[in-house]
Amino acid sequence: MAEITIAKHFLPLKNGQQVHYRRAGSGPPIILMHPSPSSSLGVVPAMNVFAQAFTCIGLDTPGYGLSDEIVSDPTMLWGYADALIEILDALGIGKAIVYGAATGAQVGIQFARKYPNRCRLLMLDANGDFSGEAGEHMANGYFQDITPVRDGSHLIRIWDMCRQLSVFFPWQSMLAEDRAQNDVAPPDATHRSVLDYLRAGPNYKGAYYQAMLVETWENTRQVTIETLMTRNSGSVLLKHTDALLAKGLPPNFTILPCAPATRFTVQLAALKERMSKDALPVAPPSPPDHQPGQNRVQNFYMNARGGKLRARGNMSGQGRPLLALHDPAGSSKLVEPILAPWLGKRPIIALDLPGNGESDNVIDPANITSAAYAEIVNEALATFGVSEVDVIGRYSGGPVAMEMSFQKPALVKHLILAGIGIYEGAEQKDLLDNYTPSISPKWDGSHLVTAWAVMRDQGLFWPWFNRTKNGILWNDNAIDEDMIHLRVTEMLKIGDQYQKAYAAMWAYPMRERLPKIKAPCLLAVPKWEPIYAKSAEAQKIAPQCKLADLPPAVKDWHTVIEPFLAA
Amino acid sequence: MAVAIKRYFVPIKGAQIHVRRADPASGPGPAVILLHPSPQSGTFSIPMALKLAAKGFTAIAVDLPGYGLSDPLVGGYPKGLSHEHGLDPYLPPYVQLLAALKIDKAAFYGNATGAEITHIFAYNHPERTAVAMLDTAGHVSDEEVDKITDGYFPDTTPRRDGGHLLIYWDMVRFLSIFAPWQYTDKAHRLPLDQPPADKVHEKLIEYLRAGTNYADAYRPAFYTAKGPLISRVKVPATLTRWEGKANIAEIDALIAYGLPANFTILRPGPTMDERLDAGVDYLVKNYLKTGKPAPTQPEQVDRKSTRIQKIWIDVPGGQLLARVCFAGAGRPILGLHDPAGSSLRLEGILATYAGKRPVITIDNPNSGESDKILKREEISTEAYARHAIAALDVLGIKEVDVIGRYSGGQVAIEMSAQRPTLVKHIVNLGVMMFTEAERADMLKNYTPSIAPKWDGSHLITAWMIMRDMNLFWPWYNRTKAGIVQRNAAIDGASVHPRVEDLLKIGDTYQNAYAAAFNYPMADKLKALKVPYLAADSPGSGTYSRQAMARATAPHIATADLPDDASAWPAVFDSFWSK
Secondary structure (H helix, E strand, O other), rough: OOOOOOOOEEEHEEEEEEEEEEOOOOOOOEEEEEEEEEEEEHHHHHHHHHOOOOOOOEEEOOOOOOOOOOOOOOOHHHHHHHHHHHHHHOOOOOOOOEEEEEEHHHHHHHHHOOOOOOEEEEEEOOOOOOOOOOHHHHHOOOEEEEEEEOOOHHHHHHHHHHHHHHOEEOOOOOOOHHEEEOOOOOOOHHHHHHHHHHHHHOOOHHHHHHHHHHHHHHHHHOOOOOOOEEEEOOOOOOHHHHHHHHOOOOOOOEEEEEEEOHHHHHHHHHHHHHHHHHHOOOOOOOOOOOOOOOOOOOOOOOOOOEEEEEEEOOOOOOOOOEEOOOOOOOOHHHHHHHHHHHOOOOOOOEOOOOOOOOOHHHHHHHHOOHHHHHHHHHHHHHOOOOEEEEEEEEEEEEEHHHHHHHOOOEEEEEEEEEEEOOOOOOHHHHHHHOOOOOOOOOOOHHHHHHHHHHHHHHEEEEOOOOOOOOOOOOOOOOOHHHHHHHHHHHHHHHHHHHHHHHHHHHOOOHHHHHHHHHOOEEEEEEOOOOOHHHHHHHHHOOOOEEEEEOOOOOHHHHHHHHHHHOO | OOEEEEEEEEEEEEEEEEEEEEEEOOOOOOEEEEEEOOOOOHHHHHHHHHHHOOOOOOOEEEEEOOOOOOOOOOOOOOOOOOOOOOOHHHHHHHHHHHHHHOOOOOEEEOOHHHHHHHHHHHHHHHHHHEEEEEOOOOOOEEEEEEEEOOOOOOOOOOOOHHHHHHHHHHHHHHHOOOOOOOOOOHHHHHOOOOOOHHHHHHHHHHHHHHHHHHOOOOOHHHOOOOOOHHHHOOEEEEEEEEOOOOOOHHHHHHHOOOOOOOEEEEEEOOOHHHHHHHHHHHHHHHHOOOOOOOOOOOOOOOOOOOOEEEEEEOOOOOOEEEEOOOOOOOOOEEOOOOOOOHHHHHHHHHHOOOOOOOOOEOOOOOOOOOOOOOHHHHOOOOHHHHHHHHHHHHOOOOOOOEEEEEHHHHHHHHHHHHHHEEEEEEEEEEEOOHHHHHHHHHHOOOOOOOOOOOOHHHHHHHHHHHHHHOOOOOOOOOOHHHEOOOOOOOOHHHHHHHHHHHHHHHHHHHHHHHHHOOOOHHHHHHOOOOEEEEEEEEOOOOHHHHHHHHHHHHHHHHHOOOOOOHHHHHHHHHOOOO
8 A cells, every 4th residue: 555645734715814734645535524622633544544545635623723713603513514615615626525523523414414515425423413411411511611720720621631531421421331441542642632622722612512512313314415424333422323323314324334443444445435436526736825915924834854844924025034933842833923013014934943833843853953953944945935034033043043044154144043042061051950851741641730830930930940039030920821821832742852952952052153153143132031141141252243132022022123134 | 854745626616626735844834825827727836836835835726717627617607797807707716715725814826817816806805815916917908908819719629630739739839939929920029939849738738628618717817907906905915027027018007007005016036036036035024924824635525426526646656636436335436547548538437327336537647637656667557556556545445346448457457466355347348459460560550659749740640540549440550451340439529538638648658558568468367367347349449359358268258338338337237246
């Protein structure tokens, strides 16, 4: 069997909004919709099989994964069917096979009922009947509030939801009859589910809850087009699937009995058999990721080392692109606000470094250095067609920007290093030894507590582990839970690789490299930074660099950076 | 002779008050009642109690009702009280306490909430107050208090995920980062080194003792810190203006408000010794000669009551906490808990016998609230048995029927070996008996460290261990084969008390479990002469042990327990009537 390549894309829609999808294979199009609250990653196992005969389009449901919330009223599941029409139109697909699992199955049912002429065939997986008491039992306590709170306990709540999904169904049950007769998912898998919730955010309930409400025999049987429904003997939902079947379905439904091991092959065989009678037109190629004309920050992918780096930005406007690079545990989300004032005026790119944010981890884990990051960024820019760039590097983004300019002097026209420092001797050792405790997934979810506490204490002490009087950071609004939550979310995405990313910054030979800077360079930090004095120290070694104070709020940094770039 | 502090319970109307008492080596002196800040306990007052006893006073550090080990207010904290009267519900318990102690009049020394109760008490009961001493009192407007208390008292109702423990941790930890703790601006930052994790943890345990009602006295005490209320006091009084106080401005505001002439302002320097000595010196000059010596401590429990009450029992090396009800007739029933538990785990079972037969259940040394008498490496089934026997001797009990949960059954077997006449029947709820392979596996995996960590994550570990004990056997076998096929008691209210017990014993639970795993149960059962019933619920993780025990020792009895625990006594009764 040929190896399946799955490519990630963004799909531009009206008003500059985007949905995210994974695409694989060739042939007639099949749209795959995942269970809540995950992402198209949840349908990758199906795509790996179906791509042998079909063009698989695995969607991140609007509001989940990396898709924008394009549904105007997420409390109505019909809205997701309408959104699917918009998506098919944007993909240039007239009619498709629609495959949905769990929530995806219910969206599929709504779609097939409302738009039967756009749906060649409906394939349902993990669906059932939740009407009456079963539905109430299911929904009662199922959807917990995961709004960030200052103590981080919302993360443990998410952990509980994800972990217990492999202990009971519904997860919040304590009844023997609801016990899942499975091994508990390993911590890594539970952790990945937690990340799905973090991507979906406090509105994760949207399609998830609505799908549960409409998951009834009455709604299912109203599908009039040809429908293949899976009965997976190993599904946690089997009880509910059988309840649906027991009520009787119309003749346009064909039941596909299978076991977990045969699920996708049974489904593929049925799909192929149907297509052999009445094939669909082949799907056209994917359109470009984004529309530069739109006045909003968009997502796009940049290619390097055979993988994708996620960028957030906008390529409209005049002049050289302005690139922002984030700190070791961060992502484009952390530096995007720096670039916002230039939106529409000049191209802006906030990039997730490999392994961070939503970028593929295309860096060699055995060689994580500022220079290695720089090589990959330079390759991505070249592939993207950028030949000149001004770079803003936040913390570790600074040394990466420096190395980019050393590797490609013609590429980097200006450097703005926002928060660099020389770390040597005892201070360097202290930071290397203590700054990055492991946050790798533990069986009890306690790594989430550690991650939260590390990030929160970064607002209280410098270094964060120096919890003495001397370590106090005298700042206002030291622990804003929304900011901590964003930073923790990004930190959890890179996971323990943040140890190496930080180590690259602490160990960077700054004293030796600074004098080599040739590009116009600005060393700039706000005064509230605990490492404020380090920029001046750096400038003594590199007097060719300019030194400036940045305003306290990131949104105002452009007032200092813009004149430097213009000079 | 060094001054010793001992703990006692004092019965009042429908409840018990917990006190720590330090007498001078020469015998009782004038009584000084010490009142602690919220939501702590009399442990806070130990340094002051020692200083006072050394100077000739009998110091009695009281746990405020609902805090520490004192019972909550009978009927609960009433609703709808005005700010001025918010602490009034605490007055009757103190009057009853003094009456029970046979103390007509005492000096009161209170910190924070304790200071607030002191001045309210002195105003309402001048006839019982020799001196009212306020350490940490102030004058704050209602508007300012509204701001301080907004967000100060988060809901800590136990959650199924254990997240409420992180709320406690957050509160306790931030008490030394900001004042008020929930503020985040630099004007309210405290210039302090952070206490180590074990100190934060100790304070958290005090919050757990107070429970979800931890704000009952704490909140109203903010609102009684007012010049007009404090200046109503007519008896001799002091206000301590300690230079080391973080928010001394509140005290200065009270001084500026103007206190009447019966108040003396004490102005100690910045050290803790200076602070406490200022109060002691005042009492030596103004109270030592005029105060009457305190009578000896009264009996700790009401022997006629059919409530289960708490009692401290003196055994070699320290004190053990027991829960008892002496009413009723016949042979007493002794309850013994599991390795990470406490007497609370037996209280529900024994409550059905209260008033019918005498019942006693003891916190093992180092467990629950009992003193940490044993070094970790000294913990053994034999040592637990020795201490239980010593406790029964103090109570004058010659014969018992024992209900032992898990390792509690082993302790009972050991007690009967150490004193053959003592134990007449043993009911073992859940037999701890293992194959060699299981024993090795459990010694390795059953008891990961729950020692306090800087980030509070040990609380989540403790929670998840205890919760998974309801879901898997052993709890760390999270495979299909490990599933405990029964309804799971994993709601917050069910798991929380067990976690509280676990956190109190801390990492010593490793030794307690190891003692149970290593106990040669098969040999002991074979040799056992006392009637023994192995009882367990079908579907529980340990149920198969019952058959193992029976196969090893065919002379023992076994019984299946119904899920409804209220039906268990019928099973026990039919066993010990044989």
